[in-house]
Amino acid sequence: MSRPDAGLGRGPAGRRTLRIYFIKPSQYDADGFVLHYRWGIIPNNTLTVLGGLNDAYAQMRPEMHLQTVLWDELVDDPIAPAVMQSIRAQGAADRVEVIIGLAGVQTGQYARARDLALQFRQLDLPVVIGGFHISGHAPSREFLQSLGVIVVVGEAETTWAWLLDDYLAGQLRPCYAVKGGVRAKTGVGDITVPLIHEAALPAIDARYLGRFFNPTLSTIDTSRGCPFACSYCAVKNVMGRTPRAREPARVIEWMRRAHDLHGVRSLFIVDDDFFCSPSWEPILSGLGALRRQGRDLTFMMQADVAAAADARPAAGEPATRRCHRSQRFVELAAAAGCYAVFIGFESFNPANLEHTRKFHNVDRRARRQSTRDLERAVAAVKARYQRTVETWHAAGVAVHAGYMIGLPFDGEGSGIQAAKDLTEIGVDVASFFPYTPLPGTEDYEHAVAAGAIVDYDFNHWDCLHVINQHPTLTPREVYREYCAAHRGFYTWRRLAWALATSYRVPGLTAAARYGMLTQQLYYTYAYRRGWHPMMGGIWRRRDESARREVVWDDEARALYAAGTTSRLSSCSRTGAG
Numbered sequence: 001m002s003r004p005d006a007g008l009g010r011g012p013a014g015r016r017t018l019r020i021y022f023i024k025p026s027q028y029d030a031d032g033f034v035l036h037y038r039w040g041i042i043p044n045n046t047l048t049v050l051g052g053l054n055d056a057y058a059q060m061r062p063e064m065h066l067q068t069v070l071w072d073e074l075v076d077d078p079i080a081p082a083v084m085q086s087i088r089a090q091g092a093a094d095r096v097e098v099i100i101g102l103a104g105v106q107t108g109q110y111a112r113a114r115d116l117a118l119q120f121r122q123l124d125l126p127v128v129i130g131g132f133h134i135s136g137h138a139p140s141r142e143f144l145q146s147l148g149v150i151v152v153v154g155e156a157e158t159t160w161a162w163l164l165d166d167y168l169a170g171q172l173r174p175c176y177a178v179k180g181g182v183r184a185k186t187g188v189g190d191i192t193v194p195l196i197h198e199a200a201l202p203a204i205d206a207r208y209l210g211r212f213f214n215p216t217l218s219t220i221d222t223s224r225g226c227p228f229a230c231s232y233c234a235v236k237n238v239m240g241r242t243p244r245a246r247e248p249a250r251v252i253e254w255m256r257r258a259h260d261l262h263g264v265r266s267l268f269i270v271d272d273d274f275f276c277s278p279s280w281e282p283i284l285s286g287l288g289a290l291r292r293q294g295r296d297l298t299f300m301m302q303a304d305v306a307a308a309a310d311a312r313p314a315a316g317e318p319a320t321r322r323c324h325r326s327q328r329f330v331e332l333a334a335a336a337g338c339y340a341v342f343i344g345f346e347s348f349n350p351a352n353l354e355h356t357r358k359f360h361n362v363d364r365r366a367r368r369q370s371t372r373d374l375e376r377a378v379a380a381v382k383a384r385y386q387r388t389v390e391t392w393h394a395a396g397v398a399v400h401a402g403y404m405i406g407l408p409f410d411g412e413g414s415g416i417q418a419a420k421d422l423t424e425i426g427v428d429v430a431s432f433f434p435y436t437p438l439p440g441t442e443d444y445e446h447a448v449a450a451g452a453i454v455d456y457d458f459n460h461w462d463c464l465h466v467i468n469q470h471p472t473l474t475p476r477e478v479y480r481e482y483c484a485a486h487r488g489f490y491t492w493r494r495l496a497w498a499l500a501t502s503y504r505v506p507g508l509t510a511a512a513r514y515g516m517l518t519q520q521l522y523y524t525y526a527y528r529r530g531w532h533p534m535m536g537g538i539w540r541r542r543d544e545s546a547r548r549e550v551v552w553d554d555e556a557r558a559l560y561a562a563g564t565t566s567r568l569s570s571c572s573r574t575g576a577g
């Protein structure tokens with residue numbers, strides 16, 4: 001397989017050239033190998049957004065030449081020590097300056113990202129790191145900074161050009177946080193977040209898309225931030241609770257060009273809750289217009305329960321403004337080519353939803369009932385979820401449910417019950433997650449204070465391990481419930497029926513049926529292989545040249561950073577030869 005940086009050479013004579021590697025780290029498997037696959041499922045949006053920011057910087061500084069490499073370890077080769085050496089050597093041979101950017105680091109990828117960062121630092125290359133884990137976990141930031149790794153906190157829109165300017169001036173700082181923008185509330189205080197109205201749109205990299213099972217699928221974030229305050233979620237704390245949107249006309253033009261010039265036929269709108277975007281209406285209308293002009297674009301998105309549950313007024317009740325808004329959203333989404341919507345159901349138990357502050361999944365009456373009659377309150381939540389699924393199905397759109405196992409009010413049998421209930425209400429695809437109080441969230445702070453974390457090896461915080469103590473179940477029992485949930489949902493019977501009928505669910509469009517058929521196959525395959533479908537891919541590969549050597553930060557410091565200092569100046573021109 002050719003490397004993502006194959007074919008790059010010297011920059012134009014007389015122009016300073018930066019070769020910037022945006023690397024999405026993978027994680028280690030149980031044997032210490034770096035997880036990677038022949039084909040991925042969904043491209044990483046952070047990588048393409050950073051690629052877009054690089055393109056924008058190049059336009060701003062025509063005296064510079066920028067080369068951008070997007071490298072996703074999950075689908076490209078793992079970055080073994082020999083590869084790092086060659087990155088440095090090739091940079092020197094080409095007389096370009098190399099910068100390493102470890103992008104979109106989530107907690108489960110921290111160990112791999114840290115090991116890469118320190119090994120690149122050993123080669124005296126400048127290393128920048130960012131992502132939800134880096135933004136949300138101060139001890140990891142402090143550790144990396146102490147060894148000369150530059151950390152970026154929050155979104156990169158206002159920091160990336162600032163950081164590159166500092167690099168060019170030989171004045172890199174240890175930490176970059178969002179400057180300029182608006183103040184936004186979080187779950188615990190407030191932060192500054194960038195306005196993204198005019199921000200650079202994601203780059204489309206044909207080589208990168210070619211690494212995925214569906215090479216005509218691309219991603220875009222049209223808005224950021226979420227107004228809700230779920231206690232387990234880092235989104236609201238890193239991106240704030242004030243939704244901000246890209247300029248709709250620019251988004252639609254990006255989609256048109258993606259289709260016409262790059263062959264993109266399917267989009268994943270990765271906004272955490274597209275229904276909360278200030279711009280869903282013009283964007284859905286614009287997408288609908290592209291389709292009416294003959295473009296066969298379809299998309300999937302994420303939205304909250306209320307987006308469809310509120311579209312149907314309860315029997316005998318008048319349609320409210322909220323109801324009209326939901327109806328319009330569903331209608332426009334269907335006309336715009338939406339074939340699937342991902343919804344965080346998370347639990348049928350209103351006590352769990354209350355506990356995690358996921359109030360918007362429960363209607364007001366059920367919230368009052370939950371303290372008096374739990375059985376009726378559970379039935380009310382189930383009815384609300386069912387209304388959501390039926391509304392989407394009636395519009396031709398399939399429903400993909402997110403569901404957590406191991407919330408405090410779960411107990412023995414919760415896993416199989418969840419599978420039964422999700423099947424009964426007609427959910428098409430379900431992603432199950434063991435409850436994980438991620439760094440950067442209120443739940444993490446509480447779990448740490450209560451001494452409830454039983455496994456601090458962040459490599460295990462990966463949607464496959466149980467890392468905290470449940471009030472009544474052991475971690476092993478929670479894991480059993482998690483396995484019972486996905487085995488109970490992805491049965492051979494379900495798969496056989498999906499294959500035999502080409503996923504014939506009344507109401508679904510042809511695109512939704514095809515999407516669900518392939519997802520049934522993939523999810524059954526991934527769960528049965530012991531992978532989490534959202535973190536996996538197709539055809540697992542094993543590369544002996546990149547293995548885990550250490551677990552803890554101190555061990556990583558001893559192995560990779562002996563003699564490395566936090567001094568930044570030594571790396572500011574490395575690779576220029």
Ligand code: SF4
Nearest residue numbers: 226228230233235272
């Ligand atoms: S609705 Fe989703 S994105 Fe918003 S706070 Fe809750 S979990 Fe996070």
